[in-house]
Amino acid sequence: MAVQCKPIPALYTVYILRSTLRHASLYIGSTPNPPRRLSQHNGVVRGGAARTARQSLRPWEMVALVSGFPSMTAALKFEWALTNPHISVHIPSTSRITISTGVKANGQPRRPSKSLASILSNLHLLLRVPSFARWPLKLHFFAPDVHAAWQKWCATVTEHLRPGFQVLTDFGGALPTGTGEAPTVSASGGAEEQPSGQEAQARGIHALPLNYEPMKHYVAKGQELFEFERLGDCVVCRAPMPPGKGLYAVCSNPGCDGVGHLSCWSRHFLAGAEADNVLPVQGQCPKCAGTVDWGDMMKELTLRLRGEKEVKKLLNRRRRQKAQKIPKESKEG
Structure with missing residues (x-):
């Protein structure tokens, strides 16, 4: 069977639903498009799940979600573990919070009833x-x-x-156009702060990026560096990087054209970390000294190597927007 190679998705989430009519009724699911999925659960469009179809529980609200999954499969694994914390192999038996006290007819442990407290405690775990x-x-x-x-x-x-893990809050829902309010953002363990500016219009789940648009400048920079073979030497080991001869990653910071071997970036980010950590999280670019998120770097890399269709769509949209502005400005001038 052929293995399908796809880029890291723009968004994939595991979400928690709560009935607005009966707060004790909760549901866990996964989706790449939270607004559309919520509409399905509420019967606005076709789809949803049988467990959320009862009119006595609608409308549902999406009260929390986890984003940043590198694939649909990864999100489904997390969703299953959160739904079945009493038997998930991802949770060591000594750390298990939810314990099954019953047995189903087939001999398998019965899934305990869930509450908001149990879901949040297992989510933290x-x-x-x-x-x-x-x-x-x-x-x-x-x-x-x-x-x-x-x-x-x-x-x-x-x-x-882990240090640096982000917990984001946005309690505004979807605001009318023109309010100019932005979502509240807080880092885990840190104080909340209100971003300035009038650019944010959508709120709540409607403000989540459903496509690669937030990465367009990063993607365009990578395309230009590799198309014109402006790689230079590895920013970490200083060795030459022949085009097409290895996996090369690009710094995500604006204005920095630092490129390096993937293995070198990984080793650089993991320097000083615990010995059992094999997956980098974040690090500093040796060239610009800016902070680079490993997840963003891998998303750009997989788009460049596996997402030709997605990149073409993203950059063509950008070129069309520029082209539409030129005739208008010429006419007005």
Whole structure:
């Protein structure tokens, strides 16, 4: 069977739904498009799930989600583990929070009933187990009470998420056009701050990037460097990088054209880390000294190597937008 090679998706999430009519009714799912999926669960468009189809529970709200999964399969693994924490192999038996007390007819452990507290406690556990702790994941909250419940749980545990893990909050939902309000963003363990500017219009799940548009400048830079063979020497080991002779990654910082061997970037980012850490999370570019997220670097790399169709669509859209402005300006001039 042929293996399909695809770039890291622009967005793939595992989400938590809550009935607005019965808060005790909760549902866990995964999707690359949270707004569309919520519409399906609420019966606005076709799709959804049988468990969310009861009119007595609709409408549902998406109160939290985890983003940054490198593939659909990765998201499905996390979703299954969060739905079945009593038997998930990703959770060591000594660390298990949810325990099954019953047995189904086939002899398998019965899935315990879930509550918001149980889901959040198991979510915290999964985000710090070796299977998922170093993935480029982010946690988003869209309901103040759910975020407060998360903070309450975090205050009771001694184990913490990895340094730099981002917890983002946006309690505004979808605001009318022209409000100019931006979402509230907080880093894990840090104070919340309100971004300035009037550019943000959508709120909540509607503000999530569903495509590669936020990466267009990064992708365009990579395309230009490799198309015109402006690679230079590796920014880490200083050795030459012959075009097409290896895996090369590009610094994500604007204005920096640093390129290096993938293995060199990895070794550089992992310098000083614990011996059992084999997956980089973040590091500093040797050329510009700016911070680089490993997840962003890998997304650009997989787009360049496996996403010809996606790159063409992204950059052609950018060229069309520029072309549309030129005739208009010429006419007005």
